[in-house]
Amino acid sequence: MTHAADRTGTKLNRRTALGGLGAAVALGGRQGYPALAEAGGDLATHPLAGTWAVMTDAGLVPQTHHADGSFIAAFPPNYVDPATGLTFQGAGLGQWERTGERSGRFTFLQVLADPAGAYAGTFQLSASIEASEDGRAWFSTDSPRIVVRDPGNTVVFDQVVPLGPPVTATRISATPDAFVMPEVRPAPATPVS
Structure with a gap:
């Protein structure tokens, strides 16, 4: 495996990891907000x-x-x-x-x-x-x-x-x-x- 191929593979893995992390944070945030809204009702x-x-x-x-x-x-x-x-x-x-x-x-x-x-x-x-x-x-x-x-x-x-x-x-x-x-x-x- 060449150095260039190794770098490309690493970038893809980082992108995938960061994308997955971003999606998890976004979904986690969306799950938390309705729970907060339900607990407090319509403020x-x-x-x-x-x-x-x-x-x-x-x-x-x-x-x-x-x-x-x-x-x-x-x-x-x-x-x-x-x-x-x-x-x-x-x-x-x-x-x-x-x-x-x-x-x-x-x-x-x-x-x-x-x-x-x-x-x-x-x-x-x-x-x-x-x-x-x-x-x-x-x-x-x-x-x-x-x-x-x-x-x-x-x-x-x-x-x-x-x-x-x-x-x-x-x-x-x-x-x-x-x-x-x-x-x-x-x-x-x-x-x-």
């Missing part, structure tokens, strides 16, 4: 689908629950962490799903960076929520689970964190006159020694 008509003004202990966080199950939350660009100091954070990106007629749960992941811009790990939050009967508001129904990972993806914190009053949200509408901001939550009291 476009679920009362949690849409864009929300969410009031948390840390302030306002706009977020969108998309009809395809994707989720995005727009946090302020930075915060002061009691352990690490000034921390910069990206948007919270994740997935949400229905758990009932008006209820759902979501998980999102944020990338964290230190003041010099170096990757500092990730923040992950999972929580359950329920829409009001009129679909204009929602509130948290349990304490969220928070997972923090360091830059090497080692889990450094993984706990269900009890919060004060429930997190609340109001639906953002297309016209400013129809939009009502959620009620501001009082800041947690600072202990006096």
